[in-house]
Amino acid sequence: xxxxxxxxxxFIDASPTPFHAVEWMVKTLECRxxxxxxxxxxxxxxxxxxxxxxxxxxxxxAFTYPPCAEKGYTIVGAHTDSPHLCLKPNPLTTxxxxxxxxxxxxxxxxxxxWFDRDLALAGRVVYLDGEVRKxxxxxxxxxxxxxxxxxxxxxxxxxxxxxxxxxxxIVPLIATGEVYFETFILSQIQEEITNFxxxxxxxxxxxxxxxxxxGIDDEFIASARLxxxxxxxxxxxxxxxxxxxxxxxFMDHEEVGSESHIGAGGTFVEETLRRIAGxxxxxxxxxxxxxxxxxxxxxxxxxxxxxxxxHAPLLNQGVAIKIxxxxxYATSSRTQGRFLQCARALHIPTQTFVxxxxxxxxxxxxxxxxxxxxxxxxxxxxxxxxxxxxRELSGISDAFGLYRILIHLGDY
Numbered sequence: 092x093x094x095x096x097x098x099x100x101x102f103i104d105a106s107p108t109p110f111h112a113v114e115w116m117v118k119t120l121e122c123r124x125x126x127x128x129x130x131x132x133x134x135x136x137x138x139x140x141x142x143x144x145x146x147x148x149x150x151x152x153a154f155t156y157p158p159c160a161e162k163g164y165t166i167v168g169a170h171t172d173s174p175h176l177c178l179k180p181n182p183l184t185t186x187x188x189x190x191x192x193x194x195x196x197x198x199x200x201x202x203x204x205w206f207d208r209d210l211a212l213a214g215r216v217v218y219l220d221g222e223v224r225k226x227x228x229x230x231x232x233x234x235x236x237x238x239x240x241x242x243x244x245x246x247x248x249x250x251x252x253x254x255x256x257x258x259x260x261i262v263p264l265i266a267t268g269e270v271y272f273e274t275f276i277l278s279q280i281q282e283e284i285t286n287f288x289x290x291x292x293x294x295x296x297x298x299x300x301x302x303x304x305x306g307i308d309d310e311f312i313a314s315a316r317l318x319x320x321x322x323x324x325x326x327x328x329x330x331x332x333x334x335x336x337x338x339x340x341f342m343d344h345e346e347v348g349s350e351s352h353i354g355a356g357g358t359f360v361e362e363t364l365r366r367i368a369g370x371x372x373x374x375x376x377x378x379x380x381x382x383x384x385x386x387x388x389x390x391x392x393x394x395x396x397x398x399x400x401x402h403a404p405l406l407n408q409g410v411a412i413k414i415x416x417x418x419x420y421a422t423s424s425r426t427q428g429r430f431l432q433c434a435r436a437l438h439i440p441t442q443t444f445v446x447x448x449x450x451x452x453x454x455x456x457x458x459x460x461x462x463x464x465x466x467x468x469x470x471x472x473x474x475x476x477x478x479x480x481x482r483e484l485s486g487i488s489d490a491f492g493l494y495r496i497l498i499h500l501g502d503y
Contacts, residue, residue: 335501
């Protein structure tokens with residue numbers, strides 16, 4: 092379990108954006124013999140071979156072939172994106188003698204923890220090399236920016252009534268001298284600079300602090316982007332180790348609603364499954380199971396009343412099965428029963444999460460995938476504290492337990 096978690100932390104550290112996460116997973120898949128497919132090419136799938144396909148370099152589907160005749164695929168769904176601060180297209184501004192880069196919050200980001208952090212920058216750039224348009228994934232893996240807090244002397248209500256204006260308060264500082272933004276970004280491209288012109292970018296700030304084990308007995312994992320790169324890592328490792336037909340669908344844009352050509356609301360998964368199954372597509376969907384893996388809200392020890400005691404997941408007490416009668420989660424009694432049967436046979440603990448009836452419930456790619464594909468689905472997640480913070484917290488045993496369940500779920 093320690094080795095599993097150490098590798099998971101290394102993956103998250105190496106993946107400040109969905110582009111980096113997919114790049115890391117592609118390299119891992121290719122090392123294990125998976126074959127790359129292109130969406131705009133003919134697929135000639137061979138029995139006993141393994142495949143993967145990407146879209147936009149930020150969503151990835153990987154699968155064994157063929158699916159099981161009786162039980163179809165166990166499809167592990169997760170998302171590659173996390174709430175963050177996204178650089179605006181024309182970001183450079185000046186205020187009080189300081190150069191700043193304007194940002195836009197992506198998803199439901201918890202803004203307070205972004206103050207006073209050493210921030211780096213990463214993402215994708217599109218540029219001209221002479222007359223040739225190219226793309227590159229870049230990583231500026233050193234602190235180049237910071238968002239200083241306002242001193243309490245100037246904001247006496249900071250600890251009691253302070254609100255954050257996303258336009259004016261969260262603007263990273265980068266320099267006092269002259270800054271040539273385009274030149275700086277282009278200098279990060281890993282090839283000899285000739286005649287480059289920056290066309291566009293998708294760049295995000297991230298915390299340079301690495302993931303780590305926390306606690307007297309190293310019982311916790313603290314890291315950025317646990318939601319939901321933890322689930323991507325778990326699903327990928329299960330795919331690599333299982334003996335049953337499995338697919339992983341890791342989608343971008345979940346944190347902003349999934350309604351895009353690369354999100355779960357788009358066509359990527361459906362089109363891939365139709366190309367695999369052909370005229371047997373509907374039969375494959377009736378026989379397959381989607382396991383939507385997305386972190387669950389653990390009960391906070393300082394705010395225990397935010398959960399009801401009967402449905403309050405705890406750290407290191409097992410993966411949480413997420414249920415909502417209004418279908419914000421897609422779990423049914425049938426899919427829950429199958430998942431629990433497998434977990435109990437392996438003696439792996441599970442928990443149940445139902446949000447309080449007077450608190451709004453979030454959602455996942457589970458209901459979206461169930462609606463689009465017509466596939467039976469269960470929503471599960473590793474209990475997590477500080478979700479959507481710049482640094483989140485989970486237990487050391489829960490991800491490994493979910494991994495073990497996914498490996499064997501095809502037998503149930």
